[in-house]
Amino acid sequence: MIRLDKRPQPSRAMALATPLLAVLATMVFGGLLFAVLGEDPVQSILTIFWQPLFGEFAFYYRPQLLVKGAPLVLIAMGLALGFRAGIWNIGAEGQYIMGAIFGAAAALAFYPLEAWWIFPLMVICGGLGGLLWAMIPGLLKVKFGTNEILVSLMLVYVAEQFLSSMSLGLLKNPEGFGFPGSRNLQQYASAHNAEIITGSGMHWGVVAAMIAVIFAYVLLTRHRLGFAIRVTGEAPRAAKFGGVNPARLILFCLGTSGLLAGLAGMFEVAGPAGQITLDFNVGYGFTAIIVAFLGRLHPVGILLAGGLMALTYIGGDIAQSQLGLPAAAIQVFQGMLLFFLLALDVLTNYRLRFGAAEVA
Amino acid sequence: MTFTKLMATAALTLGLATGAFAQEKTKVGFVYVGPVGDGGWTYEHNQARLALEEEFGDQVETVFVESVAEGPDSERVMTQMALDGADLIFTTSFGYMDPTINVAAKFPDVKFEHATGYKRADNVSTYSARFYEGRAIQGHIAGSMTESNIIGYIGSFPIPEVIRGINSAYIHAKKVNPDVEFKIIWAYTWFDPAKEADAAKVLIEQGADVILQHTDSTAPQAAAQEAGDVITFGQASDMIQYAPMPRVSSIIDDWAPYYIARTKAVMDGTWTSTDTWDGIGPGMVGIGEISDAVPAEVKAEALAMKDAIASGEYHPFTGPLKKQDGSDWLAEGETADDGTLAGMNFYIEGLTGEIPQ
Numbered sequence: 166m167i168r169l170d171k172r173p174q175p176s177r178a179m180a181l182a183t184p185l186l187a188v189l190a191t192m193v194f195g196g197l198l199f200a201v202l203g204e205d206p207v208q209s210i211l212t213i214f215w216q217p218l219f220g221e222f223a224f225y226y227r228p229q230l231l232v233k234g235a236p237l238v239l240i241a242m243g244l245a246l247g248f249r250a251g252i253w254n255i256g257a258e259g260q261y262i263m264g265a266i267f268g269a270a271a272a273l274a275f276y277p278l279e280a281w282w283i284f285p286l287m288v289i290c291g292g293l294g295g296l297l298w299a300m301i302p303g304l305l306k307v308k309f310g311t312n313e314i315l316v317s318l319m320l321v322y323v324a325e326q327f328l329s330s331m332s333l334g335l336l337k338n339p340e341g342f343g344f345p346g347s348r349n350l351q352q353y354a355s356a357h358n359a360e361i362i363t364g365s366g367m368h369w370g371v372v373a374a375m376i377a378v379i380f381a382y383v384l385l386t387r388h389r390l391g392f393a394i395r396v397t398g399e400a401p402r403a404a405k406f407g408g409v410n411p412a413r414l415i416l417f418c419l420g421t422s423g424l425l426a427g428l429a430g431m432f433e434v435a436g437p438a439g440q441i442t443l444d445f446n447v448g449y450g451f452t453a454i455i456v457a458f459l460g461r462l463h464p465v466g467i468l469l470a471g472g473l474m475a476l477t478y479i480g481g482d483i484a485q486s487q488l489g490l491p492a493a494a495i496q497v498f499q500g501m502l503l504f505f506l507l508a509l510d511v512l513t514n515y516r517l518r519f520g521a522a523e524v525a
Numbered sequence: 526m527t528f529t530k531l532m533a534t535a536a537l538t539l540g541l542a543t544g545a546f547a548q549e550k551t552k553v554g555f556v557y558v559g560p561v562g563d564g565g566w567t568y569e570h571n572q573a574r575l576a577l578e579e580e581f582g583d584q585v586e587t588v589f590v591e592s593v594a595e596g597p598d599s600e601r602v603m604t605q606m607a608l609d610g611a612d613l614i615f616t617t618s619f620g621y622m623d624p625t626i627n628v629a630a631k632f633p634d635v636k637f638e639h640a641t642g643y644k645r646a647d648n649v650s651t652y653s654a655r656f657y658e659g660r661a662i663q664g665h666i667a668g669s670m671t672e673s674n675i676i677g678y679i680g681s682f683p684i685p686e687v688i689r690g691i692n693s694a695y696i697h698a699k700k701v702n703p704d705v706e707f708k709i710i711w712a713y714t715w716f717d718p719a720k721e722a723d724a725a726k727v728l729i730e731q732g733a734d735v736i737l738q739h740t741d742s743t744a745p746q747a748a749a750q751e752a753g754d755v756i757t758f759g760q761a762s763d764m765i766q767y768a769p770m771p772r773v774s775s776i777i778d779d780w781a782p783y784y785i786a787r788t789k790a791v792m793d794g795t796w797t798s799t800d801t802w803d804g805i806g807p808g809m810v811g812i813g814e815i816s817d818a819v820p821a822e823v824k825a826e827a828l829a830m831k832d833a834i835a836s837g838e839y840h841p842f843t844g845p846l847k848k849q850d851g852s853d854w855l856a857e858g859e860t861a862d863d864g865t866l867a868g869m870n871f872y873i874e875g876l877t878g879e880i881p882q
Contacts, residue, residue: 222608229601329713333683333881342643343685343868349623437597442620443682443713447594482602485590487609492560492591 168518169511179513180461186512187505188473194505195498204488212487213480213498226483228366230475232437236261236429238471239374240453242381243422245462249385250394251401252418256302256317257426258450259324260295264427265434266331267294269347269441272356273336276348283355287431288369295427296420298324303419307412313419325446332443347441350434358436370432374471377425382464394418426450459506477502551613551792553577553784554606555589556599558618563716565741565761566778567591570617570640573780580785584792595620603628607635613791615784616640625649636796638787641686643867645798652783655804656686657866658834659776659812660693660737661841662827663758666774666815667735668698668705669823670756677728678709679721679738679745683880685869687739692873693841694737697830699875707876708733718744729755736771746772756818763813774827775813782808802863805835842866847874 192214196206217226240257247254254260268291272283302316336347350356361367385391397404397414405411429449434441456474460466481495555574559567574587588611590602599621606614607628613636616625622642629637629649637649645651667676676698680687691709698705708731710724721740725748728736736757738745743764749755749771757767759775783801790796803809812831815824833839844855849872855861872880 222605225604225608232597233601326713329682330881343870344619344643345682345684346620351623351627433597437600439596439623442595444595444620447596447598478598479601482590482593482598483605486554486588486602486606489588 166520169515170518172514172516175513183509183512184459184466184469184506187502187509190505190509191498191502194501198494198497198501199490202490202494204490209484209488209490212484213477213495216483217476217479224364226479228360228364229479230472231366231371232368233478234471234475235368235371235374236433236449237453237456237474238468239370239377239429239432240422240426240450241456241460241467241471242374242377242464243425244453245457245460245464245467246381246384246394247418247422248398248457249462250397250414250418252415253314254299254302254317254419254422255314255454256299256319256321256324256450257422257453258446258448259317259321260298260423260426261430261433261450262321262324262328262446263298263430264291264295265430265438265445266328266336266441267291267427268431269350269356269434270331270336272350272353272435273348276353276356279355281355284358284435287356287435288428291431292424292428295423295425295430297423298427299419299423300416303416303423306419307415313415317419321450328441328445329443332441332445336441338440345443349439351436351439356435358432360436368432368436370429370436373428373432378464378468385464390417426453455503459503473502474499549584550586551581551584551788552609552611553585553587553788553791554603554611554614555587556593556602556606556614556616556618556621557589557591558593558595558620559716559741560591561589563741564743564764565716567617569762569778570615570780573784576781577784577788581788581792585788596624600624600628603637604631607632611635613638613788613796636787636791645800647798650787650797650799650801652801652803654778654780654809655802656776656778656810657689657693658804658841659810660690661697661834662812662830663737663774663776664694664697664699665701665830666758666819666823666827667694667737667756668700668702669826670773670819671698671702671705671735673732673734674702674704674706675732676705676707676735676737677725677731677733678707679724679728679736679740680709680711681715681739682713683711685867688872688880689866689869690739691876692869695873695876696841696846709876709878711881712740714740716741718742721745722748725749726752743767759813765813768814769816769818772813772816773818774815777811777813779808779811802867805831806837848872849874849876 192210196210199209200206244254244257268287271287271290275283301320302313305311305316306313332345338346338348358368393409393414397409456470457467460470477499484490485492557567561567561571578587593599593602603614615638617640619641622639622644625637625639626644626646629646633648639649639651641653642651678691695707708728712720712724714720721742722744725736725745729752734755736745736749736755738760741761746757746764746767749757755771756773757771759772761778763775763777764772815827840860842861844859845857846855848854
């Protein structure tokens with residue numbers, strides 16, 4: 166018999182060890198999966214985890230980790246603040262899209278003017294776009310008590326329609342022969358979110374993600390507001406008695422997560438993606454939810470989780486190409502990672518007991 | 526060391542490395558936008574990849590990555606294939622255009638082929654198929670067979686490719702049936718069975734007894750089958766599982782001849798940057814078998830039209846034709862030029878509604 170005994174205090178050691186255990190378990194079971202598919206399991210795992218970091222072409226893949234991980238970390242950081250307070254913004258994908266549209270529109274309005282203030286203006290507009298989009302569920306919740314999960318999620322689909330309309334209409338490249346998609350901002354120097362050091366993968370979005378992590382850390386551990394967030398999540402009634410204004414907290418959490426998601430979209434459209442297109446959004450807003458929980462809603466954890474997710478995406482694509490593994494197998498592999506992380510989390514709060522049940 | 530230098534060194538090392546094996550294997554990469562099992566667009570590209578392997582056996586090695594998002598992810602996948610020594614890379618979605626150009630600039634010795642785009646470089650070719658030729662045949666069958674005189678059309682996105690198809694189908698439906706009317710629903714997706722099924726149901730409720738689709742799933746076929754007495758056409762792949770009714774014919778993308786020819790050119794060292802836009806004639810557009818649900822004389826007419834288009838004797842856009850606003854477009858006997866067709870953003874006279882912007 167195996168029994169679970171609740172620990173009096175969550176174990177710190179286990180909180181640190183379980184993510185590593187989960188990665189190990191994923192490697193073992195993922196390896197089995199690949200073996201069943203007829204691939205060398207060790208080779209497959211090495212391709213996914215080793216090649217991007219230390220393989221022959223790591224000089225190319227390492228910067229790509231930053232490119233892929235930055236939007237995830239930036240969005241997840243904002244979401245985590247809300248999640249800690251029990252405020253569920255599920256619509257970061259929509260806020261990401263709106264940030265990109267606002268940011269790109271700000272730049273394209275002045276095309277082909279070259280000026281130093283264009284990029285800062287885009288940053289402001291991008292953040293504002295995400296913020297405004299997140300304010301809709303925020304204000305509706307505060308005023309009418311609507312469910313922010315539903316409203317924010319539904320607004321993703323509205324944002325997607327808006328994206329289609331923009332790519333086919335207002336923001337369409339006039340020199341694009343009628344094809345959908347905006348001008349490419351990579352070819353508009355003032356608006357281009359270029360790498361700060363060529364080949365490093367370090368663009369302003371990466372810098373913003375780092376800053377967000379530091380700010381969130383300070384906020385959560387040192388600031389009164391961070392305390393309010395934590396208390397509201399853990400003991401809502403206590404928070405109320407303690408003088409926390411729930412409406413203000415809701416608007417702050419949704420607003421911040423919208424702002425960060427909007428910034429992520431703006432940095433993406435101005436840099437790696439380059440243009441507003443029909444399929445501009447690739448699910449960062451949803452993946453960031455996973456990243457936030459993978460990182461245990463902790464700033465440093467999120468940073469690591471974002472890197473890990475980016476690694477499995479990049480390594481997964483390499484494995485597809487080099488080993489011919491199907492995309493579905495890679496997705497199952499990523500799913501396993503999440504499953505083990507969440508499942509093993511039980512060890513943080515509970516102790517495993519082997520042997521016959523004792524009488525308590 | 527700068528990135529470009531690193532890249533150049535890597536490419537050079539690779540160049541030397543692959544040079545030694547050049548006689549043995551040509552490595553061809555494929556970047557797919559959907560899963561290989563989508564039953565439509567990506568499925569057909571993958572069939573062509575398999576045909577390529579069949580054709581050249583040990584002389585080629587093919588690699589592919591499926592469900593690659595357009596944008597930075599596709600750029601990374603292409604770069605990775607180039608780093609791994611691919612000689613030729615097919616990027617099979619319109620949204621891969623700028624990424625293809627970016628990666629091609631970093632790897633001047635690797636050849637790239639981009640489907641359905643318009644940007645080329647010394648090592649980037651473009652290719653696309655004249656699907657509108659197949660649409661003409663569909664329009665003919667649809668116009669002949671409709672009894673309600675209402676034809677439903679599920680559009681994906683209002684882009685030239687799709688608008689061209691609507692115009693071509695309408696012209697030929699109208700030719701055999703002056704009372705015909707087109708109802709168009711924009712699904713804003715290439716592949717979404719649920720949305721496509723909804724669109725088909727709405728069109729059928731509005732009286733359509735023919736459904737044409739420019740989306741890739743078989744959901745509209747299933748909806749038509751359920752409704753009964755509604756005919757459909759397979760899109761991108763044959764969708765033969767719905768024959769003889771509702772699917773009465775289909776447009777099939779056949780990329781195999783082109784992929785084989787281009788790979789051969791790389792092997793022979795004769796590859797140059799080109800712009801290919803092939804139709805029924807060279808076999809890039811296939812017409813799926815016309816089923817027995819179609820009356821014999823309509824079938825014969827449709828096949829005759831197919832032959833005429835294939836031989837170049839007949840062009841689906843032949844004047845006199847007017848634009849929707851009543852202005853003249855093509856004079857009697859005049860045929861449309863490729864430039865206008867490629868960027869087509871207007872409806873033909875008689876179509877109702879506006880192209881969404």
